Amino acid sequence: xxxxAQPVSLGLRLLSxxxxxxxxxxxxxxxxxxxxxxxxxPRLGPQDWAALRFTLSQAALSAGISVALGIPVARALAxxxxxxxxxxxxxxGAPFLLPVIVAVNGLLAIFGRGGLVNDLLAxxxxxxVSVYGFGGVVLAHVFFNLPLSVRLLLQGWAAIPAERxxxxxxxxxxxxxxxxxLEWPMLRALVPGLxxxxxxxxxxxxxxxxxxxxxxxxxxxxxxxYQAFRFDFDLGRAAALGLVQxxxxxxxxxxxxxxxxPSAFGAGLDRPVERWDSSGRLIRGTDAGLLGAASLFLLAPxxxxxxxxxxxxxDLPAPVWGAAVRSVQVAAVSTVLALGLxxxxxxxxxxxxxxxxxxxxxxxxxxxxxxVAGTGFFLLLRGLAGPAALALPVTIGLNAMMALPFVLRxxxxxxxxxxxxxxxxADSLGMGGxxxxxxxxxxxxxxxxxxxxxxxxxxxxxxxxxxxxxxDEDHATLPMQLYRLxxxxxxxxxxxxxxxxLLLSLGIFWxxxxxxxxxx
Amino acid sequence: xxxxxxxxxxxGAFVLEADLxxxxxxxxxxxxxxxxxxxxxxxxxxxxxxxxxxxxxxxGMDLADTPPGKRPVTILFQDQNLFPHLSVADNVxxxxxxxxxxxxxxxxAVDGALARTGLEGLGERKPGTLSGGxxxxxxxxxxxxxxxxxxxxxxxxxxxGPALKEEMLALVGSVAAETGATVLTVSHDPxxxxxFADEVILVANGVATPPSPTQALFADPPEALRxxxxxxxxxxx
Numbered sequence: 164x165x166x167x168a169q170p171v172s173l174g175l176r177l178l179s180x181x182x183x184x185x186x187x188x189x190x191x192x193x194x195x196x197x198x199x200x201x202x203x204x205p206r207l208g209p210q211d212w213a214a215l216r217f218t219l220s221q222a223a224l225s226a227g228i229s230v231a232l233g234i235p236v237a238r239a240l241a242x243x244x245x246x247x248x249x250x251x252x253x254x255x256g257a258p259f260l261l262p263v264i265v266a267v268n269g270l271l272a273i274f275g276r277g278g279l280v281n282d283l284l285a286x287x288x289x290x291x292v293s294v295y296g297f298g299g300v301v302l303a304h305v306f307f308n309l310p311l312s313v314r315l316l317l318q319g320w321a322a323i324p325a326e327r328x329x330x331x332x333x334x335x336x337x338x339x340x341x342x343x344x345l346e347w348p349m350l351r352a353l354v355p356g357l358x359x360x361x362x363x364x365x366x367x368x369x370x371x372x373x374x375x376x377x378x379x380x381x382x383x384x385x386x387x388x389y390q391a392f393r394f395d396f397d398l399g400r401a402a403a404l405g406l407v408q409x410x411x412x413x414x415x416x417x418x419x420x421x422x423x424x425p426s427a428f429g430a431g432l433d434r435p436v437e438r439w440d441s442s443g444r445l446i447r448g449t450d451a452g453l454l455g456a457a458s459l460f461l462l463a464p465x466x467x468x469x470x471x472x473x474x475x476x477x478d479l480p481a482p483v484w485g486a487a488v489r490s491v492q493v494a495a496v497s498t499v500l501a502l503g504l505x506x507x508x509x510x511x512x513x514x515x516x517x518x519x520x521x522x523x524x525x526x527x528x529x530x531x532x533x534x535v536a537g538t539g540f541f542l543l544l545r546g547l548a549g550p551a552a553l554a555l556p557v558t559i560g561l562n563a564m565m566a567l568p569f570v571l572r573x574x575x576x577x578x579x580x581x582x583x584x585x586x587x588x589a590d591s592l593g594m595g596g597x598x599x600x601x602x603x604x605x606x607x608x609x610x611x612x613x614x615x616x617x618x619x620x621x622x623x624x625x626x627x628x629x630x631x632x633x634x635d636e637d638h639a640t641l642p643m644q645l646y647r648l649x650x651x652x653x654x655x656x657x658x659x660x661x662x663x664x665l666l667l668s669l670g671i672f673w674x675x676x677x678x679x680x681x682x683x
Numbered sequence: 684x685x686x687x688x689x690x691x692x693x694x695g696a697f698v699l700e701a702d703l704x705x706x707x708x709x710x711x712x713x714x715x716x717x718x719x720x721x722x723x724x725x726x727x728x729x730x731x732x733x734x735x736x737x738x739x740x741x742x743g744m745d746l747a748d749t750p751p752g753k754r755p756v757t758i759l760f761q762d763q764n765l766f767p768h769l770s771v772a773d774n775v776x777x778x779x780x781x782x783x784x785x786x787x788x789x790x791x792a793v794d795g796a797l798a799r800t801g802l803e804g805l806g807e808r809k810p811g812t813l814s815g816g817x818x819x820x821x822x823x824x825x826x827x828x829x830x831x832x833x834x835x836x837x838x839x840x841x842x843x844g845p846a847l848k849e850e851m852l853a854l855v856g857s858v859a860a861e862t863g864a865t866v867l868t869v870s871h872d873p874x875x876x877x878x879f880a881d882e883v884i885l886v887a888n889g890v891a892t893p894p895s896p897t898q899a900l901f902a903d904p905p906e907a908l909r910x911x912x913x914x915x916x917x918x919x920x
Contacts, residue, residue, distance in 0.1 A: 584763050585766060588763055588765075590750070591729060591751050592781050594752065601782075
């Protein structure tokens with residue numbers, strides 16, 4: 164069926180095809196280099212097996228806890244109205260923008276050896292507990308993924324029509340009946356995909372393992388690649404481990420893609436539904452307790468970063484400021500790159516006869532990991548340049564690529580709406596090419612583009628991945644510099660740098676997002 | 684003259700056939716049950732839908748390879764006729780230049796079109812601040828500037844009340860008279876057809892019939908039209 168005389172213009176097809184091809188090359192070439200560098204299926208030693216076991220078990224437990232705690236918290240949030248509810252929902256989106264290394268800093272201030280929790284334990288005559296190792300890695304992963312889990316589950320609750328709850332009330336359903344007939348079917352559909360998504364995130368997470376893991380008993384595959392590369396400079400082994408990680412990620416990503424996962428940026432989260440089944444005093448008390456505890460768990464580390472960093476913010480050493488400037492530059496270039504790739508892809512995908520392969524290519528970065536890609540790029544480019552020279556260009560490229568799936572998820576729905584609402588009108592008036600881009604597309608997509616740019620910039624700003632593989636003193640970004648300060652036990656400088664990084668990440672997001680909203 | 688030469692549009696199980704001609708300057712109502720393909724017919728003429736076979740010709744020229752914006756056509760859709768982020772003047776100006784590169788003369792022409800359609804002084808406003816009737820006038824003002832020989836109305840005034848709808852059709856009629864345009868207007872309401880059109884195309888059972896004079900057609904309706912109107916509808920007319 165020919166539905167439209169003009170599907171996607173030739174210019175856009177060429178542009179989006181080019182963007183897609185560049186993306187594919189950028190994702191696949193390093194992977195091929197890793198596969199070639201691994202020289203066959205690797206023989207894993209006992210250490211490697213231990214790393215594999217640790218990776219899988221921490222990811223499984225982190226995902227399990229995030230989902231298990233997310234369900235009651237999301238349920239409480241779905242059925243309660245209270246002042247500050249909207250703010251709390253917004254806050255749940257914040258960990259996504261939060262640099263991992265900053266969060267780790269905050270978590271250490273609360274749960275670390277000299278942190279609040281251990282001080283309390285000591286005051287009651289208990290032994291201090293260590294946050295490093297398995298427990299710490301899981302703690303940090305739950306800190307990051309519990310909010311994601313709550314947001315996605317809240318969307319699940321929001322997707323149950325309000326009329327359903329009205330019907331349940333008219334039939335005299337008790338909370339248990341509501342759970343069985345309305346909530347359980349929703350959860351059964353949502354939870355497997357949610358678990359797989361968080362599992363994948365924890366599988367590829369590097370900065371958490373780098374800062375809180377380590378040692379023979381708490382090393383992930385991703386971290387082992389880093390050690391093989393950085394300390395032993397054993398490229399064959401790094402490639403072999405990269406292949407293991409690649410298979411692991413690809414298998415999980417395939418599984419996650421088969422399960423339905425809603426986008427994390429859905430609308431309608433602010434709309435509490437009238438509920439008649441949950442006004443009992445016990446339920447109200449439990450919900451309040453749950454929401455209070457979850458907020459405390461999320462806010463305390465952030466508060467610790469702010470309180471700990473404020474006194475030291477203005478006497479940070481010069482290299483920290485230098486790194487901050489470098490980070491802003493990296494974030495800016497990554498953002499331009501990511502949006503430059505994403506916009507033609509989003510427009511081509513949303514046009515009639517939209518290229519499905521482009522949409523799939525855009526999601527591909529989710530299945531790869533920063534260190535695998537970094538190793539691959541080094542293998543590809545080592546004849547041309549040394550690691551230090553590669554550090555910033557590769558970081559910029561990878562940051563843009565890693566943000567691309569999120570950018571596309573934010574822009575494609577709006578581009579589809581634009582096409583559906585105004586595509587015919589623009590066609591009928593003969594608007595095409597750059598004029599259409601300037602007069603219709605950019606103004607109408609300003610909001611999602613601003614949001615996506617903010618997201619990319621913040622992610623890039625806080626990234627501590629491939630940069631750790633390559634950087635020397637002169638090429639360090641702010642997260643890298645912060646990691647060094649923490650490693651050197653320069654606690655006060657680290658606290659100041661953590662706050663600076665937090666402010667820069669949130670600030671740069673706010674700036675772009677605000678720009679997208681215009682004056683409204 | 685508009686010619687639809689053995690035109691055939693297939694969309695899944697839906698089929699629409701048309702083999703007819705519409706004379707220059709006529710005002711034609713396209714009526715028929717919902718889902719029969721009235722909009723599809725207009726969208727095909729505008730180039731939004733590709734026919735599976737047959738030809739669409741304007742003054743003997745085949746339009747198959749002409750993209751929508753280049754066709755001798757102005758179409759007013761059921762909704763989304765204006766860009767909400769552009770000012771009224773810019774929305775109208777798009778009728779002169781799709782890239783909005785407007786000369787001083789162009790700007791004057793825009794002002795003239797706004798005055799002609801009763802929108803004087805509203806050029807700087809955004810469409811969202813106008814009433815439904817005023818928004819329709821903006822679309823008509825743009826059609827006036829585009830001055831294409833064929834105007835297609837896909838129920839753009841459906842959301843307006845009866846009096847306002849009549850007013851808009853009258854405005855379209857006078858604009859068409861000025862530019863000498865042929866008008867095809869889709870309608871659910873046979874009364875619209877009688878008030879506005881000299882001829883009627885009936886779309887029913889997968890076929891668009893050639894235009895017949897309005898008065899004669901309603902005086903002695905063929906079976907397909909009788910089915911569409913029903914007993915109550917016939918009595919009303």
